[in-house]
Amino acid sequence: MLPQVIIIGRPNVGKSTLFNRLVGKRLALVDDQPGVTRDRRFGDAHLLGLDFTIVDTAGWEDDEAETLPGRMRQQTEAALATADVALFVIDARAGLTPLDEEIAQWLRASPVPVILLANKAEGRAGESGLLEAYSLGLGDPVAISAEHGEGMGDLFEGLLPHLEPLQPPEEGELEEEDEEALLRGPLKLAIVGRPNAGKSTLINRYLKEDRLLTGPEAGITRDSIAIDWVWHDPKADEDREVRLIDTAGMRKKAQVTEKLERLAVQDARHAIDFAEVVVLVLDATRGLEHQDLKIASMVLEEGRALMIAINKWDVAEDASSLFNGIRDALNEGLAQVRGVPLMAISGRTGKGLDDLMAAAFSIREAWSRRVPTSALNRWFDDALSANPPPAPGGKRIKLRYITQAKTRPPGFVLFGTRLDMLPESYKRYLINGIRRELGFEAVPIRLNLRSPKNPFATKK
Structure with missing residues (x-):
């Protein structure tokens, strides 16, 4: 396990910009308006030989616990409990604010x-704010520019005494992953759907903790x-390892007007x-909508294995009719992959989650399955005979014959002559x-056609 470093500060001081700088890529959404980050985001950071997990948090706001900003603050408090070091970020150009002083007081007690x-x-614009920072009683402030990468050497010196003893031992080079190793690795499972x-x-129900912000407000999640x-x-x-990926709700393109929502999608x-x-994830109280079919088609076009879960089943009306209606609509709307797994669940009660x-x-x-060429062509001969x-x-x-060229998603190459005349119905x-x-169950399959070149095609 790598040591954890948490980034804390009021809204819009550059926490997510610093997070992106330390992980070396734009993982966190960044915008000029405050309050973009809402959930904790974890990333693998590397700084001049130090390896650690960096945790971006929502901007600290002094609101009641039941409000959205209050619930965001509780996420930050939970993150600090597992951190090895905290990076408290202030805006040197804006100078200290009462909220900065409140956060500093909280951190001093930790x-x-x-x-x-x-x-x-x-x-020069940041000089006065840098001098004011001494009054917070947290030691000498480190002057940085997360946007331009300035001060990273000084940040390294500050982190070194805390993180060097926690560095993992060096490992030899990993062997190239084979398909069995990929199946033994964590399941990368993305949860998508419309807002709310x-x-x-x-x-959260899977984790048995309020790890992600929830509430009646649509569109709370922004970052994946x-x-x-x-x-x-x-x-x-x-026990089996899983990497759960929560995503922002996807509305119809015409309804997405805000820049932040476009970035989130x-x-x-x-x-x-x-x-x-x-x-x-579908909402049982709203059923299947056209936008759901568009999301499903996008997933299949990307070659990912798709499952559909009807959530809020505990409050569904006429459940049997609803389930059968959604199944029929999916078979009609997703003709390219019939039989996509459809399950009834409840995130609130836990129904169906293990299944x-x-x-x-x-x-x-x-x-991820690969079929031996001999078995594949035995099936192929039977299919042609039938x-x-x-x-x-x-x-x-x-x-002539068929071979499997790849997995994840499965891809096959069909060899023969006059394949440009092969009807789509026969490919299906x-x-x-x-x-x-x-x-192969209900996973997307790619079938490419390949004919030998005609040596006389270019001759006159």
């Missing part, structure tokens, strides 16, 4: 070592938040790219047969 960072200190479908509540977790499989009586799409299995996780591991296995390809215009389409026949008879 046993966690605190490094005071005066951000935006480049140029209960995605964060679902994850990845959380490493261990699920105990009750049927196999074993882009972040959610990016999270899908890194997932293995994606769970699309959902077990199914996610199962579909990942199908998504239903030979057509001969449009009297011209025979000859299908082959794809459905691969899925049904070779154990």
Whole structure:
């Protein structure tokens, strides 16, 4: 386990910019308006030889505990409890505020070592704020510019005495991951859906803690938040690693007008790219909407294994009719992958959550499956015998053999002649047969056609 370093400060002092600087990529959303970050975000940071986990937190605000800012502050308080070092960030250009002094008083009462960072200190505009920072009683402030990368050497010197004893031992080079190792690794599971479908509540129920902000307000989640977790499989009586990824709600494109929401939706799409299995969460009180089908199609186009969970099942009306109606609509709207796993769950009561996780591991296995070439071509010969390809215009389409070129998602290459004349309906026949008879379940499958070059094609 790497040591944890938490970033704390009032809104808009540059915490997420510093987070992005330390992880070396733009993982956290950044904007000029305050209050962009709402949930804790974890990242792997590397600074001049020091390795640690950096934790970005919401801006500290002095509001009642039941309000959204108050719940955000509780997330920060929970993060400090597990931190090894706290980075307290102030805005050197704005100078000290009463809220800065309140945060400093809270941090002084904590046993966690605190490094005071005066951000935006480049140029003369930050000099007065840097001098004011001495009055907080947290030692000498470190002048930095998170945006321009200035002061990182001084930050390293401040972190070194606290983090050097906690550095993990060096390991030899890891062997190249094979497919079995990928299946033994953590399941990368993204939770997507429209706003207020209960995605964060679902994850909190799995974790058995209020790890993510929830509430009646739609669109609370903005960043895609990845959380490493261990699920105990009750049927196999074993622990299995999972990386849960919470994402922002995806509304219709025409309804997304704010810049921050556009960024959040882009972040959610990016999270899908890194997932293995994606769970699309529906709201049982609203049923299946066109936007849900658009999200599902996007997941399948990205080649990810898809599952659909009808959440809030504990308050569903006419449950049997609702379930069957959604199943029929999915079969019609997602014709490219019939039989996508559909499950009824409740993030509030915990109904169906173990079954959902077990199914996610199962579909990942199908998504990662490789069929031996001999077995694949035995199936292929049987498929051709049962239903030979057509001969449009009297011209025979000859299908020679098929091979699996890749996994995750499964990709196949079909070799033959006159493949440009092969109807789409026959391609679907082959794809459905691969899925049904070779154990690929309802995962997206790619089938590419390849014909030998005609040596006379360019001759006149």
